[in-house]
Amino acid sequence: MGSPLSIPSMLRTEPGPEPVERLGSILADDLAAVDQIILDRMKSRNAPRVEDVAAHLFAGGGKRLRPLLTLAAARLCGYTGDSHIGLAATVELIHTATLLHDDVVDESRRRRGRPTANLLWDNKSSVLVGDYLFSRSFQLMVETGSIRVLDVLANAAATIAEGEVLQLTASRSLATDEATYLKVIRGKTAALFSASAEVGAIIAGASDDVVAGFRDFGLAFGMSFQITDDILDYRGHSGGLRKNVGDDFRESKLTLPVIKAVAEGTPEEIVFWKRVIELGQPGDGDFAKALQILERRDSLDQARSDAVEWSDKARLALSSVPESECGIRGLLMGLAERSVSRLY
Amino acid sequence: MGSPLSIPSMLRTEPGPEPVERLGSILADDLAAVDQIILDRMKSRNAPRVEDVAAHLFAGGGKRLRPLLTLAAARLCGYTGDSHIGLAATVELIHTATLLHDDVVDESRRRRGRPTANLLWDNKSSVLVGDYLFSRSFQLMVETGSIRVLDVLANAAATIAEGEVLQLTASRSLATDEATYLKVIRGKTAALFSASAEVGAIIAGASDDVVAGFRDFGLAFGMSFQITDDILDYRGHSGGLRKNVGDDFRESKLTLPVIKAVAEGTPEEIVFWKRVIELGQPGDGDFAKALQILERRDSLDQARSDAVEWSDKARLALSSVPESECGIRGLLMGLAERSVSRLY
Secondary structure, eight states: OOOOOOOOGGGSOOSSSOHHHHHHHHTHHHHHHHHHHHHHHHOOSSOHHHHHHHHHHHHTOOOOHHHHHHHHHHHHTTOOSSHHHHHHHHHHHHHHHHHHHHHHHHTOOEETTEEOHHHHSOHHHHHHHHHHHHHHHHHHHHTTOOHHHHHHHHHHHHHHHHHHHHHHHHTTOTTOOHHHHHHHHIIIIIHHHHHHHHHHHHHTTOOHHHHHHHHHHHHHHHHHHHHHHHHHHHHOOSSSOOOOTTHHHHTTOOOHHHHHHHHTOOHHHHHHHIIIIISOOOOTTHHHHHHHHHHHTTHHHHHHHHHHHHHHHHHHHTTTSOOOTTOHHHHHHHHHHHHHHTTO | OOOOOOOOGGGSOOSSSOHHHHHHHHTHHHHHHHHHHHHHHHOOSSOHHHHHHHHHHHHTOOOOHHHHHHHHHHHHTTOOSSHHHHHHHHHHHHHHHHHHHHHHHHTOOEETTEEOHHHHSOHHHHHHHHHHHHHHHHHHHHTTOOHHHHHHHHHHHHHHHHHHHHHHHHTTOTTOOHHHHHHHHIIIIIHHHHHHHHHHHHHTTOOHHHHHHHHHHHHHHHHHHHHHHHHHHHHOOSSSOOOOTTHHHHTTOOOHHHHHHHHTOOHHHHHHHIIIIISOOOOTTHHHHHHHHHHHTTHHHHHHHHHHHHHHHHHHHTTTSOOOTTOHHHHHHHHHHHHHHTTO
């Protein structure tokens, strides 16, 4: 990828509270309504296990980024109805369902600093409650009565599922190139960010250009967000995420910084990466060694350039969307900017 | 449940080839088109594992009962378009996706006489390819452009998922009563049978009464079909199913005959059921002992009465639907009748 696009400084957000917090307070009533819908839909008279698992998941918190995108897009497009609430709940349910299945596939033991559902109950419950959440999200989206919304969400679901299957085979092979990695994170993160923003604009009856602007914004923001996350797993940060440095490495996950380092690696370095990633045998001291190689090859900074470029693309995608009185467009741009500024 | 409803003999099918085969030959072109759509949609440029797993699944055969219901309902309602093909593919994909997740949850090793995908690949692939098939089915149903169809399928998906979670907790507990068992098999089998028939009628523009007739037919046929299957696991049959007698028992699954036997069991029999079902410790000779108890308590015949009653309900549900020239209504009624006649 080339150098970051230039963004006029007037588009950059002011210092102060985080954009995610400012958006959250502007949209506080909507977010509370979303939480209420999620709680209501999780009730299952027939299968109490659903409620236990769901309560555990939603008590774990999380930033509700995807519902925020839907709500913000709808409001920014002047929407005054209430279908955006159900849609915002829909995207959060889809997200939660994929987390449940991811944790089974990754055999994860902790998420957001708490034990995963597959550890507390079992894999069976995680698979089936994931299916249940997905079916509930499906009912919610049908209630909007919009085939266009359903089309966007069906395509997102297919991209997510395809990305997950691709990751199964790609995440442990050193032959995985950047193009494949980008497909994986598009499925893992960007497809749902994109759909979340796009359906908010669609439900508000925005023009095709504006809808495309939100779709592109969500996609680029999602790519930037995931690349940043992958870098932070090596470099760490002082932000609010409770993810531990080195988690991806200990799980032998191939991410963008490693792909870049492998592409320029010496034969000796390739032997190292083969052992820790492909053979899955990272040992004591290997994380420090990996960091040394990544710094030597400038791989983390190169990955950061890519994340910044996606963040710039995200903000540009919104540049033709008119700003609202309460400054939602600026805050969405700020979200995309702050995401990568975790890297500075 | 009471005695079987009386059905006029004119509604009964003629002897000869099985109704499923006769329906299959009347709808042969449609079925071939369904298979082609499934094959096309299973292609994944990005994730070759999907194709491997899907090819294994669809090569395993199966009777394509659910697509047959959709195609038959649409044709019987005089449909001349081609949206029923995509819908029939949709219900088969949903069915296959649930089988993949079921096999993970049940830790099954064989299905239809062949190794399961979770055994050939791994649980991860089964979970994720199941998600992928479901997302593809979701795209297909959105292509119909019918919110009413989507509503029916979303509700079916929720009933299926809820039934699966309920089964997790209910299938090993002797406290499970008939009402709970009926909820489980409604989710496991009847909900998708019902939706398959109903969406065929909806897409054909049938009246609300006729749509309800197909919905009720599919539901009752599904209930009858699953109860019959559960009985056959004890009693066996000479039909084409390659399911082994005693599979459910060896997996300590609580099904209708056992629930009936437990309800009337002596203290000594309850101790036996506790050991083989709740504690999951069936041993040599226990299957023969279970059969003895089931015969002594008349549980298999009682369950058969229930299956026959559901089959009668299924046929009655179609009685106000006009017959087509090629006799599709009679064949659907014959399907429901033959399903339980496996028990004679």
